[in-house]
Amino acid sequence: MPEEIVLLVDDEAVPLRVARDGEEWRVSAGRHEVRARLAPLEPGVFTLTTGGRTYLLHAVEAGERRALHVGGRTLEYRVERRSGGRRRDAAGSADLSAPMPGLVTGVLVREGDPVRPGQALVIVEAMKMEHVIRAARAGIVRRLLVRPGQQVEGGAAVAEIAPPP
Amino acid sequence: MPRIQTVLAANRGEIAVRIIRACRELGLRAAAVYSDADADALHPRLADVRVPLGPPEPRESYLNIGRLIDAARRAEADAVHPGYGFLAESAEFAAAVRDAGMVWVGPPPEVIAALGDKATARRVAREAGIPEVPGYAEPGASDEALRAAARRLGLPVLIKAAAGGGGLGMRLVEREEALAEALRAARREAAAAFGSGGLLLERYLPEVRHIEVQVLADQHGSVLALGERECSVQRRRQKIVEEAPSPFASPALRARLAHAARAVAAAAGYVSAGTAEFLVDADERFYFLEMNTRLQVEHPVTEATAGVDLVKAQLRIAEGEPLRLEPVEPRGHAIECRVYAEDPARDFRPSPGVIRLLREPAGPGVRVDSGLREGWQVPVAYDPLLSKVIVWDRTREDAIDRMAEALRRYVILGCRTNLDFLQAIVGHEAFRRGETTTRFVERHFPGWRPGEPLLALAAAGILEALREAAPPAGAAGPAGPSGARPASDPWETIGPWRMGARGA
Known part of the structure; x- marks a missing residue:
């Protein structure tokens, strides 16, 4: 009986149907189907044979996070079993979050300031690169959640913008 | 000149490792420096002797001449190889190494000062009869002078760090409105990376x-x-x-x-x-x-x-x-x-x-x-x-x-x-x-994104199906890493995944 497995890849649900047919696995992803055989090689390493070619497969996990490498491609994912393709809501303050972990080097607005779409709000620096976080739409700065000199996590909200009055 | 005994690799990452390996081949002792962020990195572990520099910020560590000279002394180094980036093109650092009685593995500080500043380098080339890219390069140029020069040269222009390389502090400016912010950002990046906010302009040559x-x-x-x-x-x-x-x-x-x-x-x-x-x-x-x-x-x-x-x-x-x-x-x-x-x-x-x-x-x-x-x-x-x-x-x-x-x-x-x-x-x-x-x-590759990793998704599906097949029906909870699987677990016969904790 085929298994329904839903992976979360970059917060996007990827439903797979996985069935076993003797030695062979059949995996469907959308319109595509892959038929493959898997054999263990050493801990965490397998061979995957499909379409007459054999690939090395390396896999690791750290808690809920999993990663594998096969055929030159790397996949990081989590597993969200049979949950019907729920998508995490990435909207909300997503456009006002730090794109990566780093250091806040500039806060260019104050609470209560009106902002235009595209206006620079906060500067985050990481790995020698400067990233400017900009307002997605017009509004009023309701709250500033970071200060210059502060270390922020990737995805951390830096400000809240209220709709214009 | 006395033979070198111990070389300090005044850098981090792959180039520090590269320098350490070259020292090994020559039978020299290799010393490494590391910031707090690199305490677990490869390069200090491979070196014969390692000296901590201080906090992660480059200014407190790999860009800090005083601390590097002090580290070289503590490592009893008689030569310093700067690698690339950081202070590799700092005449001041080269001079400090020389003044401390050590060998600088690079050109003399006077030559670095002449060529390392792009504005001066362009003049040396001009005098040697070598054609140069149309541009504006004056030591210590102000934002105002750079803006005026950009208007003269015509957009698009490339802003570059006078002291730098590697794309840091570099900005392509195609519209005049973007110039002021680009200059500001380039100065900040240049100052952070090279210890100098000096900038120059070059006409942008697209098809070269x-x-x-x-x-x-x-x-x-x-x-x-x-x-x-x-x-x-x-x-x-x-x-x-x-x-x-x-x-x-x-x-x-x-x-x-x-x-x-x-x-x-x-x-x-x-x-x-x-x-x-x-x-x-x-x-x-x-x-x-x-x-x-x-x-x-x-x-x-x-x-x-x-x-x-x-x-x-x-x-x-x-x-x-x-x-x-x-x-x-x-x-x-x-x-x-x-x-x-x-x-x-x-x-x-x-x-x-x-x-x-x-x-x-x-x-x-x-x-x-x-x-x-x-x-x-x-x-x-x-x-x-x-x-x-x-x-x-x-x-x-x-x-x-x-x-x-x-x-x-x-x-x-x-x-x-x-x-x-x-x-x-x-x-x-x-x-x-x-x-x-x-x-x-x-x-x-405009807006390039990797194609769908079909084979990798299939592999993930198979691995998860194998994992799923293991627990008896009704077993609760996610099938996380667990050492308590039944011996009949097909996962066990395949071997465990390498756990993330390993080596961390």
Whole structure:
């Protein structure tokens, strides 16, 4: 009986149907189907044979996070079993979050300031690169959640913008 | 000059490892420095002696001359190799090393000061009769002067850090409204990376190739050109793929570039390894860009084609040895790909993480210069270059095939990298045809995203199905890593995944 497995890849649900047919696995992803055989090689390493070619497969996990490498491609994912393709809501303050972990080097607005779409709000620096976080739409700065000199996590909200009055 | 006993690699990551290995070959003691962010990095572990520098911020560590000199003393080093980036082109650091009675593995501070500042370098080239890119380069130029110069030159212009390289502090400005913010950001980046916010402008030449010539000069006035490298494939003004020789340069152009590079080096009284950078247009007209007074990131492609170990050559030159002036005939073709901790699917954002699994390619003609180890957390404080894959083969076609396979076999799990983007570049027909201009990436890979990883998804599905098959029906909870599986668990027969905690 085929298994329904839903992976979360970059917060996007990827439903797979996985069935076993003797030695062979059949995996469907959308319109595509892959038929493959898997054999263990050493801990965490397998061979995957499909379409007459054999690939090395390396896999690791750290808690809920999993990663594998096969055929030159790397996949990081989590597993969200049979949950019907729920998508995490990435909207909300997503456009006002730090794109990566780093250091806040500039806060260019104050609470209560009106902002235009595209206006620079906060500067985050990481790995020698400067990233400017900009307002997605017009509004009023309701709250500033970071200060210059502060270390922020990737995805951390830096400000809240209220709709214009 | 006394022989060198102990060399301090005043740098981090792959280049520190590279320097340590060259010291090993020469039988020298190798010393490393590390910031708090690099306490677990590979380079201090490999060195014979390691000295902590302080907090992660470059100004407190790898850019801090006082602390580096102090570290060199504590390591009982009698020579300092600066690598590239950080203080590699700092005349002040070179002078401090010399004043501390140690050997500086590089050109004398006076030469660095003359050539390391791009504004002065352009004048040296002009006086040697070498054509230069139209631009504006005045030491200490104000924002106002730069804005006026931009209007005179006409947009688009390129803002560059006068003291820098490697794309840091560099901005392409196409609209006048964007100029003020670009100048501000470039100054900040330049000051943070190079300790100087000095900027210059160049007219942006869109359809050009970036070709550079490696030179090696000894303390006795001999200058050798070791062939050219083409580094046109760039992203955000940063080189990502380099090769030697250039697929574009004719023998005549090659000879003219080598001559120009030697002329600039000779005019400047150059010593050690250095690189003259040129822009070359479709009609083989070339313009001098700058002289890099240090080892380049991409030096291994020249090592492969010229058969010279440039780091060892630098150390021997620093000891006063004369160059053996045999003409160097480059042979075969070498390509380098830079592996960065960045996520191609998210606009190439830096992507730090813990390296959970590392399998680096090797084999005939394959070299990896790497600063990686499993369990290491890639720090956010520094440039995201992780390692470099270098291949050599007899022809460019064979070298491309060799690179494609080396990249496919390179396994880095735990931290997103640009390995799939690099595969897309070397797999592209235009790259194979040698149509590499500085606009290669924007032309052929606009908004590039990796294709659907069908095979990887299938593999994930199979692994999860095997995992799922294990617990008895009704078993609750997620099938996380657990040592308490029944012996009949098919997962057990396949072997456990490597746990993330391993080596962390």
